[in-house]
Amino acid sequence: MLAAPTPTSPSQKVIVGIAEMAVSSNPAVILTTYSLGSCLGIAIYDPVVRAGGLLHIMLPDSSINSAKAVKQPGMFVDTGVPALFRAAYQLRAEKHRMIICVAGGAQIMDSGGFFNIGTRNYEALTKLFAEHDLKIQAEQVGGMVNRTMHLNIATGEVRLKISNQPQEVILCKNSTTT
Amino acid sequence: MQELDDYINKVKSLPPAPRILPELLSLLRQDDVDSDRVVKLIAFDPGITAAVLRLCNSACFAGAAPAGDLHEAVSRLGFKQVYLLVAAVSGSKMLGSAQKGYGIDSGELWEHSVVAAVAAQSIARSCGDDESLAFTATLLHDLGKIVLAEALEHIYGELVESSQSQQTPLIETEKRLLGVQHAEIGGRLLARWNFPENIVSAVWFHHQPAGAQPHEKLAAYVYLGNMVAYFMGYGFGHHAFALRGRAEALSILNLKPECMPGYMIETFEQLQLVQSLVKINT
Numbered sequence: 539m540l541a542a543p544t545p546t547s548p549s550q551k552v553i554v555g556i557a558e559m560a561v562s563s564n565p566a567v568i569l570t571t572y573s574l575g576s577c578l579g580i581a582i583y584d585p586v587v588r589a590g591g592l593l594h595i596m597l598p599d600s601s602i603n604s605a606k607a608v609k610q611p612g613m614f615v616d617t618g619v620p621a622l623f624r625a626a627y628q629l630r631a632e633k634h635r636m637i638i639c640v641a642g643g644a645q646i647m648d649s650g651g652f653f654n655i656g657t658r659n660y661e662a663l664t665k666l667f668a669e670h671d672l673k674i675q676a677e678q679v680g681g682m683v684n685r686t687m688h689l690n691i692a693t694g695e696v697r698l699k700i701s702n703q704p705q706e707v708i709l710c711k712n713s714t715t716t
Numbered sequence: 717m718q719e720l721d722d723y724i725n726k727v728k729s730l731p732p733a734p735r736i737l738p739e740l741l742s743l744l745r746q747d748d749v750d751s752d753r754v755v756k757l758i759a760f761d762p763g764i765t766a767a768v769l770r771l772c773n774s775a776c777f778a779g780a781a782p783a784g785d786l787h788e789a790v791s792r793l794g795f796k797q798v799y800l801l802v803a804a805v806s807g808s809k810m811l812g813s814a815q816k817g818y819g820i821d822s823g824e825l826w827e828h829s830v831v832a833a834v835a836a837q838s839i840a841r842s843c844g845d846d847e848s849l850a851f852t853a854t855l856l857h858d859l860g861k862i863v864l865a866e867a868l869e870h871i872y873g874e875l876v877e878s879s880q881s882q883q884t885p886l887i888e889t890e891k892r893l894l895g896v897q898h899a900e901i902g903g904r905l906l907a908r909w910n911f912p913e914n915i916v917s918a919v920w921f922h923h924q925p926a927g928a929q930p931h932e933k934l935a936a937y938v939y940l941g942n943m944v945a946y947f948m949g950y951g952f953g954h955h956a957f958a959l960r961g962r963a964e965a966l967s968i969l970n971l972k973p974e975c976m977p978g979y980m981i982e983t984f985e986q987l988q989l990v991q992s993l994v995k996i997n998t
Contacts, residue, residue, distance in 0.1 A: 575949030597977045648961025652973045682957035
């Protein structure tokens with residue numbers, strides 16, 4: 539059995555920018571994406587091979603700019619999510635074991651729905667997941683706050699830093715025990 | 717008006733008035749811009765001159781040969797770009813500090829302002845309007861937060877609680893608790909600094925653009941630029957998204973809601989420019 543990383547081992551923070559994604563199976567790595575706004579952070583993790591990835595999508599649908607989607611698939615739900623899963627499969631992660639966490643999608647007070655990018659992002663994501671029979675394990679979506687998301691590759695733990703709260707919160711705890 | 721002035725006068729650390737910005741803006745309005753006058757005006761402030769030259773020679777703007785003085789900078793980049801750099805340097809002096817009353821860390825308000833300004837500039841350009849004006853008004857739209865941050869610090873808890881439990885926009889909570897709100901304070905301060913009426917009005921009404929008549933188009937650019945910045949995660953503070961959706965901002969400009977994703981992508985394309993402007997004061 540693999541030894542768990544010792545607490546003294548320095549963690550390696552990998553920043554996932556807006557419209558970007560990253561995968562890793564290195565237990566020293568913590569994937570972080572900052573300030574999601576109406577964007578969505580999508581973390582996936584396979585607790586058996588201890589590999590996972592994080593994606594920071596900005597918009598629901600790549601049909602608005604398909605050239606952009608080729609260059610930067612992480613910008614859109616419909617191109618980013620498949621790219622994230624494919625990259626995780628390269629690390630021997632498997633779809634049926636994947637634990638999925640979602641955060642972001644903040645919304646302003648907009649009863650008319652004229653500025654509902656956050657809501658539309660989430661709707662596009664849940665529709666895509668339903669089509670592929672994927673379930674979200676934990677989520678914190680919507681509301682009027684900004685969120686920063688961390689995925690710990692050693693444990694699968696997903697943490698959030700929320701703009702109106704001083705402490706980080708755990709969105710999904712130690713997935714390796716499930 | 718007196719109430720706004722009272723608040724402004726109370727602030728201990730008011731940022732310095734950006735003397736050359738309003739004048740430069742009016743120079744730029746002229747059909748035949750006199751290069752010498754522009755250079756003389758900028759050279760009036762050695763700090764800004766140095767910062768503009770540094771930016772001009774940074775990776776984001778640098779051409780084959782570095783610009784040694786302002787004349788070279790103006791002839792190489794053109795007035796519009798040099799103006800943008802002056803606006804950014806001036807803005808960073810005003811907006812670079814932390815705003816504890818809003819839960820905003822040092823640099824965050826500035827970053828928000830730059831992203832919003834770049835977004836508003838794109839929108840104004842696509843509508844065939846004056847992009848320098850949209851950039852400036854949007855860059856300065858949250859100036860009033862600098863003034864109110866001090867006052868808010870003491871009632872921070874109440875403010876958070878109130879906008880959370882009653883689901884009211886931050887600006888309405890400010891008005892209720894303080895009697896004034898950041899948009900009107902910012903507008904008033906810019907008026908005292910002799911900024912043109914269109915910028916004053918656009919900042920004053922940046923949360924309700926229809927009120928800015930006859931400058932409602934400029935106010936709508938500010939509103940939408942601000943919105944793009946929030947969507948893209950460049951909105952900060954404890955209740956960043958406590959804003960009201962104003963469909964009028966779109967109809968004033970004859971835009972459809974579907975255009976917003978396109979403007980977000982355009983702004984994303986300019987994040988490198990944003991980063992170089994954000995770093996001005998570091």
